[in-house]
Structure formats: C-alpha cells, structure tokens
Amino acid sequence: xxxxxxxxxxxxxxxxxxxxxxxxxxxxxxxxxxxxxxxxxxxxxxxxxxxxxxxxxxxxxxxxxxxxxxxxxxxxxxxxxxxxxxxxxxxxxxxxxxxxxxxxxxxxxxxxxxxxxxxxxx
Numbered sequence: 829x830x831x832x833x834x835x836x837x838x839x840x841x842x843x844x845x846x847x848x849x850x851x852x853x854x855x856x857x858x859x860x861x862x863x864x865x866x867x868x869x870x871x872x873x874x875x876x877x878x879x880x881x882x883x884x885x886x887x888x889x890x891x892x893x894x895x896x897x898x899x900x901x902x903x904x905x906x907x908x909x910x911x912x913x914x915x916x917x918x919x920x921x922x923x924x925x926x927x928x929x930x931x932x933x934x935x936x937x938x939x940x941x942x943x944x945x946x947x948x949x950x
Contacts, residue, residue, distance in 0.1 A: 831942060831943075836864075836942045838939065840937070842879075842935070843930055844928075844929050845926060845928045845929065846929075847925070849924050850922075850925065850946060852923065855948050856947070856948040857913065857914055857949060859897075859925075859944065859945065860910065860911045860912070860943070861941070862942050862944075863878070873933075875932065875934040876939055877904050877933050878902050878939055879932050880899070881899075881900055881928060881929045882928045882930070883897045883912075883926065884896055884925070884926040885897055886925065887924070888924065889924055894924075894926055895918060896916050897916055898916055900912045904933045927941075
C-alpha cells in the first residue's frame with residue numbers, strides 16, 4: 829500500500845515469479861514495475877531491485893508456459909516507476925499474468941518487488 833523501504837514482496841535469491849489474477853480479461857498493453865528510489869534506501873543503493881524480467885499471459889493458473897508478452901530490464905538509474913510496453917504481437921486477452929524475475933542488481937540474499945501493475949483494454 830505504500831513505498832516505504834522494506835514494505836515489499838521479498839523473495840530469497842535473485843530469481844522468482846509472481847502470478848496475478850486480474851479482475852477481468854484484458855488485452856495487455858503495458859506493465860509497470862516500481863521500486864523505491866536510491867534516495868529512500870537506508871543503504872543508498874537498490875541492489876535488491878529486479879533487473880531482468882519477462883511477462884507472460886496465461887490461460888489458467890496451472891499453465892506452465894504462457895504467451896510471452898515481453899522481456900525487459902528495470903533500470904536502477906531510472907525513475908522509481910518504470911513502464912514497459914507489450915513487445916510481442918498478441919491478439920489474446922488474459923486474466924492471469926505471470927511476472928518472472930531472472931536477476932536483480934546485485935543483492936546476494938534477496939530481491940524486492942514493491943509494485944507490479946498490468947495495463948490494458950477490456
């Protein structure tokens with residue numbers, strides 16, 4: 829609900845995934861990832877921020893391989909809130925979206941995700 833340091837979904841290591849069910853099926857157009865800025869970090873860095881990630885549309889929560897919607901890099905030097913357009917041609921609507929994080933910016937113990945949003949058209 830807020831962007832205070834530590835109020836994040838943290839997972840062990842630098843790789844993890846999150847599956848979200850949206851309130852309705854949408855045609856995804858973009859995604860946003862948000863992390864605290866370096867200025868709010870007690871350590872002065874945001875090495876726990878996600879770095880490389882992909883987003884997939886799923887037909888149901890049990891589907892192992894969804895439809896790739898794009899591969900992205902969160903820029904630790906950029907704005908805290910970053911928007912990423914859908915990169916792959918897609919004509920399907922999805923109610924379930926998977927965020928796969930492949931790396932962070934160097935934190936050895938954990939990765940923090942503050943906010944992930946899905947944007948699209950009903």
